[in-house]
Amino acid sequence: MIKMKIEKIRIKNFKVYREAEIRDLPNMCVFLGANGAGKSTLFEVFGFLSDALKNNVKNALNKRGGFKEVYSRNGEGDIEFEIKFRNPEVDGKRQPLITYELSVGMDPNKQPVITKEILSYRRGNRGRPYRFLEFSHGKGNAIINESEFETAKQEFKEQREEQTLDSPDILAIKGLGQFQRFQAISSFRRLLENWYVSNFQIHAAQNIEDTGLSEHLSTTGDNLAQVTKFIYENHIDIFKTILQKMSERVPGIEKVEATETIDGRIVLQFSDGSFKDPFISRFVSDGTIKMFAYLILLYDPKPHPLLCIEEPENFLHPELLVELAEEFREYANRGGQVFISSHSPDFVNALEIDELFWLTKEEGYTKIARATDDSLVRTLAAEGDKLGYLWKQGYFKGSGPKS
CATH class of the missing domain: 3.40.50.300 (P-loop containing nucleotide triphosphate hydrolases)
Incomplete structure (x- = not known):
């Protein structure tokens, strides 16, 4: 079993997540936190994207009470998601990092609209990202010679195809992800369709x-x-x-x-x-x-991926x-x-310590802390203290209902 791996998640203005991100995600992640801290909401990000893919953004919002119920209190700007993932190795070669960005706002008629949808590749850590898909308000384009990206290397010459969607609240990956020539789009679409x-x-x-x-x-x-x-x-x-x-x-x-x-x-x-x-x-x-x-x-x-x-x-x-x-x-x-x-x-x-994260609330909004980033927790765990006991003793600051 070899699946793609999500390496980063960034969330903005989605319920209790006014601005939060997690980088360098391992394959097994465990999230702790008091009731209402945002653990279920973190999982709901994928549910929202999945519902938007199956239907549209308006349907995904209405399923959760509408835009006002989903939007973070006192937030500024659009609802934003950013997911970085990497496909499985091919012949022992690490694949490029793929970034999917989605922003959802309201049009002048107070209807939800996708203000930005971008899927991009980055070759290596410093290479210039190629935007394989870029849409806004129902219009945009996608690169159609994606298969040449790795073989052509720096000589890659993109070929783009303009597209207009039926509605500005439809994800571009919904339609384009059905075509094999859009490989990165297809792989991300499968992730959203098959998550569990x-x-x-x-x-x-x-x-x-x-x-x-x-x-x-x-x-x-x-x-x-x-x-x-x-x-x-x-x-x-x-x-x-x-x-x-x-x-x-x-x-x-x-x-x-x-x-x-x-x-x-x-x-x-x-x-x-x-x-x-x-x-x-x-x-x-x-x-x-x-x-x-x-x-x-x-x-x-x-x-499931x-x-x-x-x-x-x-x-x-x-x-x-x-x-x-x-x-x-x-x-x-x-x-x-x-x-x-x-x-x-x-x-x-x-x-293991690198598998553990905890959620805290500050002024009504959720922040995500990584256990390995806390020097005291890291030291105690290295000395043999079990993480569950450290949690009970209050070392994960803000992770409990009374801390």
Whole structure:
């Protein structure tokens, strides 16, 4: 599994983020903070962009209460997003850094409009960026000989094509991203289309479902039995890996099956070595169901380029959180990217310092701090102090409801 990697996010005038950015993002990022600090809003950036891609910016805003509800209080200028990402290496060669910029404002008729949409490449750290796509108010252009960019090097001569969109609130990447010749646009479009934010619900995952095919776990987990059956029937080696991991993570679990009933429904069954008969999912512990669902998600044969997981510690025994962190890290090391929010010191204890960020609020706006940038936290962690204990002791200033 090799996916693109997001290296920087900048947000301006989006809810609690009046001006914030994170640079040099690792493949696994964990965000701490008090309730209301902005952890969910950080994930919502991708949800907003995804909704804008599927429909338009106006729809994405209305889904969140309209422009006024999304716009930061007392903000100045447009809503702005900047995402820097890099595609996978090709033949061992690092690919150029790609920057996507989007600004959203209001026209004289108080209708949302895209005031700026730019996708650019930069060759090396100092090379001049090439704007492969540049649109404003529904008009712009895109380079159509992108494939020559790397081979031609400094002799690259761009060929541009003018385009006019149907409406000034439509993303240019929505249409152009469907064409293979616009490779960078297509890759970013796939990121937004295939990102995954977990809203896992135990009762939904315990459902007895109608038969049918589901290749990917839904955000609520309500198709867990169908996906289990699909992986077992089509990717048996992956299923064996999941089962092996399950037996390591939850003692006693020897077998998991998705079986079809006489009336044509699918039942998820777990076999415990201590008992003769298997348990159907509704009688299995919440923690067992949740761990199995995460393994199904993390070993998806066609994994998501970005996972956003909120509070994975819910329903899990504290002793399992170290192992769950290891599973997320293994997914990241295989080439995926995972953003996680947590309120659990036990989960944080399993982290490496470069994976950890915390959110603070100053005068009503959210700032993002990196654990490695705090000299005291860095020193204590190097001496062997666990990050979760440091958090409980108040070393992450501003990360708690009383600090």
